[in-house]
Structure formats: structure tokens, C-alpha cells
Amino acid sequence: MRETEISDAALLARAGTLQAEGAHVLRVLRLEDAFAGFGPAQVVGSMVSGLMVWRDLDVVFTAPHATAVDVFTALARLATVPGLIAVDYRDEREQRRPTDRIEDERHYLVCRYEGAGGLWKVDITVWLHAVERPTLAEAEHLAAHVTSEQRLTILRLKDLWHRSPHYPYRIGGTDIYDAVLHHSVRSPEDFSTYLRVRDLPISPHEPH
Structure with missing residues (x-):
């Protein structure tokens, strides 16, 4: 092992610690309350797979009728949570969507939350098209296999x-x-x- 590399035991221990911290952050943020009416909050990514190396959470909603006003109303509720220190909002509809696929239109937020061990980046995606997405299934497959x-x-x-x-x-x-x-x-x-x-x-x- 190179001198600058973290040990196998430390990698596994850190992943477990981050997963526990992440679960606490999600309980504190109560995103389903803030984004009431947006459908269930679906946690995806490394929080599900257990392959965490830094403080990063990914949460998705599917709300086809959500407007920018609806999102900012939800953010006003989320802003009451102590520790939320920054939010970057992006309207990624029409030509601003992240891919060429119309079904990938979304409202996208990057939140910074201070707590549970350090500074967390919390990505929130509000999909505007209700289509099957493999993200959760892929993370669950990684966790299991x-x-x-x-x-x-x-x-x-x-x-x-x-x-x-x-x-x-x-x-x-x-x-x-x-x-x-x-x-x-x-x-x-x-x-x-x-x-x-x-x-x-x-x-x-x-x-x-």
C-alpha cells in the first residue's frame, strides 16, 4: 500500500460512518415535509449502495406539475432547518435539460448542510416526467451483489x-x-x- 493510501479497514469503516451520518441528515432535513405534494422522497446513489467516500446525498422526487414557484415554496419550508447554509437552484427544463431526452427535464437543487460530522452536499432532483429510471435499482443491485x-x-x-x-x-x-x-x-x-x-x-x- 502506498504511504498516502487509506487502509482497507479505514475505507470500510468510513463508508459505514458516512452512511449512518447520512441517515441522520435525512431525518433532520425531513425532505418529504418540505416538499409536500411532490411525491415520496427517493434516496438513490451511494447512500443506498453503501459505497460512500464523502458527505454527499442524492434524493429525487417525481412531480410532473411542479413549477419553479412550487420549488421555492418548498425551499422556504426547508430553510427553517438549522444548518442549511446554501442552496443552488437550476431550472433545467426545455433546452436547459441535462440530456437530449425531454423526459429528463427537472428542477435541480444543490444544498449545503452543516451537521452530522461536517458539511454535506445534498442534491435534490425534481423530475417533471414520470418514467421508469434505473437509478435506485442500480444502487440496490450494487449493495446486494x-x-x-x-x-x-x-x-x-x-x-x-x-x-x-x-x-x-x-x-x-x-x-x-x-x-x-x-x-x-x-x-x-x-x-x-x-x-x-x-x-x-x-x-x-x-x-x-
Whole structure:
């Protein structure tokens, strides 16, 4: 193990600690109360898979009739929670949507919450089209089926890359999962090879 690397035991312990902290944050925020009328809050991502390396939560709602006014009304309720220190709102409808798919129109919020061990980033997506999305099922599949070796590799690669300027928009968790689960990547060197073939930055320190 390189001197700067975190041990396997510490990676696993941190993931467990972050998952417990994240569950507490969700209880405190009470997002279903703030976003009443938006449907159930669905937690997705690494909070579900257990593959956490930093304080980041992803929550989605599906509310086809939600307007920007509705979202800001919900934010006014959320703002009463002590510890919420910042919110970035993005109207990602029509040509501003994150993909070419019309069904990916959404209201998108990035919240910063101070508590439960440190500063948390809480992403809230309000989808405007009720379509089947694989996000939750994929996280649940990871939680249930990833092997011990794969879990450690994923945690180590995420630990190595999550502070990179390329993460998560050029290289993200989905790339790491694909590399480990489907391309037998087991080390940072293997992952660099995986990235090189795809003409992506091969080092987390490579200039943006």
C-alpha cells in the first residue's frame, strides 16, 4: 500500500460512518415535509449502495406539475432547518435539460448542510416526467451483489478520484462501477488503462 493510501479497514469503516451520518441528515432535513405534494422522497446513489467516500446525498422526487414557484415554496419550508447554509437552484427544463431526452427535464437543487460530522452536499432532483429510471435499482443491485474485493476497489478508486477536477462530470462513479464490475479493474493502474482506451484523463491530477 502506498504511504498516502487509506487502509482497507479505514475505507470500510468510513463508508459505514458516512452512511449512518447520512441517515441522520435525512431525518433532520425531513425532505418529504418540505416538499409536500411532490411525491415520496427517493434516496438513490451511494447512500443506498453503501459505497460512500464523502458527505454527499442524492434524493429525487417525481412531480410532473411542479413549477419553479412550487420549488421555492418548498425551499422556504426547508430553510427553517438549522444548518442549511446554501442552496443552488437550476431550472433545467426545455433546452436547459441535462440530456437530449425531454423526459429528463427537472428542477435541480444543490444544498449545503452543516451537521452530522461536517458539511454535506445534498442534491435534490425534481423530475417533471414520470418514467421508469434505473437509478435506485442500480444502487440496490450494487449493495446486494458487489463482492468484497469489488467493494474495496470501488471505494479506493472513488477516494482517489472524487477530489479531482474531472469528477463527476467527465469521470464519475458510473465509470468506476463499470470498470470494476464489467472490465475486471482492480487497481488505480488498471483504471488508468480503462480511461486511456476511452480517451479520458488517466490521472485525477491531470489538468482540467
